[in-house]
Amino acid sequence: MVEKASDARNFVVIGGGLAGLAAAVWLAEAGKQVTLLERRARLGGRTHAMRVPEVDDIPDNGQHVVASGYHSLWRYLDSVGTRQYVTFPGSGSLRWPGGRAVMLHTKGFRALRTLLGAHPDASALDRLRALRATLLLIQQALWQPRDLAGLTTDQWFRRVGMPAKAREALWDWLALGIAAEPVDRESAKVFADVLATGIRIGVRDRAAVTIGYPTVDLDTLFIRGAERVFERHGVDVRYRAVARRIIVTDGRATGVRLADGSVLAADAVICAVPNTNIGGLLDDLPEHPEIYAAADKLGVTPIVSTNLYLDRPLRTKSAMEALIGGTGVIDEVFDRQRMHGRTPHGTWLYCLTTSGAYEQIHRSNDEIVAEQLELLRRYYPEAAEARVVAGHVVKMPKATFSQVLGTDDLRPGQRTSVPNLVLAGDWTRTDWSATMESAAQSAERAVEALLRQED
Numbered sequence: 001m002v003e004k005a006s007d008a009r010n011f012v013v014i015g016g017g018l019a020g021l022a023a024a025v026w027l028a029e030a031g032k033q034v035t036l037l038e039r040r041a042r043l044g045g046r047t048h049a050m051r052v053p054e055v056d057d058i059p060d061n062g063q064h065v066v067a068s069g070y071h072s073l074w075r076y077l078d079s080v081g082t083r084q085y086v087t088f089p090g091s092g093s094l095r096w097p098g099g100r101a102v103m104l105h106t107k108g109f110r111a112l113r114t115l116l117g118a119h120p121d122a123s124a125l126d127r128l129r130a131l132r133a134t135l136l137l138i139q140q141a142l143w144q145p146r147d148l149a150g151l152t153t154d155q156w157f158r159r160v161g162m163p164a165k166a167r168e169a170l171w172d173w174l175a176l177g178i179a180a181e182p183v184d185r186e187s188a189k190v191f192a193d194v195l196a197t198g199i200r201i202g203v204r205d206r207a208a209v210t211i212g213y214p215t216v217d218l219d220t221l222f223i224r225g226a227e228r229v230f231e232r233h234g235v236d237v238r239y240r241a242v243a244r245r246i247i248v249t250d251g252r253a254t255g256v257r258l259a260d261g262s263v264l265a266a267d268a269v270i271c272a273v274p275n276t277n278i279g280g281l282l283d284d285l286p287e288h289p290e291i292y293a294a295a296d297k298l299g300v301t302p303i304v305s306t307n308l309y310l311d312r313p314l315r316t317k318s319a320m321e322a323l324i325g326g327t328g329v330i331d332e333v334f335d336r337q338r339m340h341g342r343t344p345h346g347t348w349l350y351c352l353t354t355s356g357a358y359e360q361i362h363r364s365n366d367e368i369v370a371e372q373l374e375l376l377r378r379y380y381p382e383a384a385e386a387r388v389v390a391g392h393v394v395k396m397p398k399a400t401f402s403q404v405l406g407t408d409d410l411r412p413g414q415r416t417s418v419p420n421l422v423l424a425g426d427w428t429r430t431d432w433s434a435t436m437e438s439a440a441q442s443a444e445r446a447v448e449a450l451l452r453q454e455d
């Protein structure tokens, strides 16, 4: 992007997660003077790396995967110069207890087989039924029946007649990945909307949307490059700066009151905090009761990530393996050696992610490590004698906003009734569920709204 001479007005961005980082980077690129307020001592929000001293390693707060259709995120990575650190292997694998595993291909002709049922025991009839049900899903995602908003994803799958084996080997796993909720709680409309987004992007790009992953830690991917942009453009980043209220005077945002009582003057504000932190900030905005009520109803869903450093390799078939029939929900195992191309300190790191971890979140870290090792032992023969050199558990009770039945139309747009005050964050209305792309797309729309009203 062409750099412009900085103007003297102050654009304040509240929140240094992905949405706030992207907003600050793009405003700075557009020649604006930017102040970024972050309540913690670090940037990155829900995407960041953490040090594990026992093995001198920096795993992430949770393994993050990306979709090739994340166009706003690509724009962000281009801006901060780290796009080369994402790769799309074109395959993953499914694993059953006892070690039986099959590959899932997401590129080319072999992707069709994945779509029609990768289950090794699927019969020809199962595959035919899967084809019919898949076509129905696609049709109903694009032209949604009126009552879809009243169904869970489980009910939708039953209605289109998706065979059990196709659900086990693909659809239930995909739905959990998209909305981080078990299919009997997840809103079918949320899943259908993301499916429709993926189909539209696939048609536009003339390539099916595939799944990939970073080859570096999340700090290197998202934060270090942003810091370089901030330095280049003189963005004022304030850590441990807790915003309490956005001040609106005569229909315009004029400042931000901080927890220490000080007021920062603002000519425009992007509020990029999660739904769980919005309370109080928008009190001066006429429509704040509706936004607060929606934020409240959107609620939270927990994710537990466990980084297990083992004394031996597990012989995975791919970097991303989905364990079928795990502890109530399906677990995912990420092989960090394959992803990052290195072995940390003579150990082998396996990152396990449990989405919709409503029960696990209440267990102690030791219990979780023991439970996850037991899980690996059921699925990987090589884990039978394995020893945990270090176990690192990250509990995120507020991992994302919830996308259960009844939440599909609650998300507020980026624009507000105050023209120079806009919202951003994964929970605001975008084409995606609670994802990094939603955060980046919300920032893109928020920045666009502010810059347009400047013209």
Ligand SMILES: Cc1cc2nc3c(=O)[nH]c(=O)nc-3n(C[C@H](O)[C@H](O)[C@H](O)COP(=O)(O)OP(=O)(O)OC[C@H]3O[C@@H](n4cnc5c(N)ncnc54)[C@H](O)[C@@H]3O)c2cc1C
Binding pocket: 014, 015, 016, 017, 018, 019, 020, 037, 038, 039, 040, 043, 044, 045, 046, 047, 061, 062, 063, 064, 065, 066, 241, 242, 243, 244, 272, 273, 274, 277, 303, 305, 396, 398, 399, 400, 424, 425, 426, 427, 434, 435, 436, 437, 438, 439
């Ligand atoms: C374990 C886990 C795994 C995930 N896996 C994936 C995945 O595989 N793929 C994917 O696409 N997405 C995934 N996600 C979702 C993704 O991480 C989030 O959607 C995204 O990071 C949200 O970014 P955000 O900027 O909207 O919010 P946040 O990252 O929460 O950023 C908000 C920031 O605002 C700050 N803040 C809050 N209140 C204030 C205040 N009053 N004043 C100042 N600062 C404030 C916070 O400290 C925070 O830094 C995952 C999330 C988790 C937790």
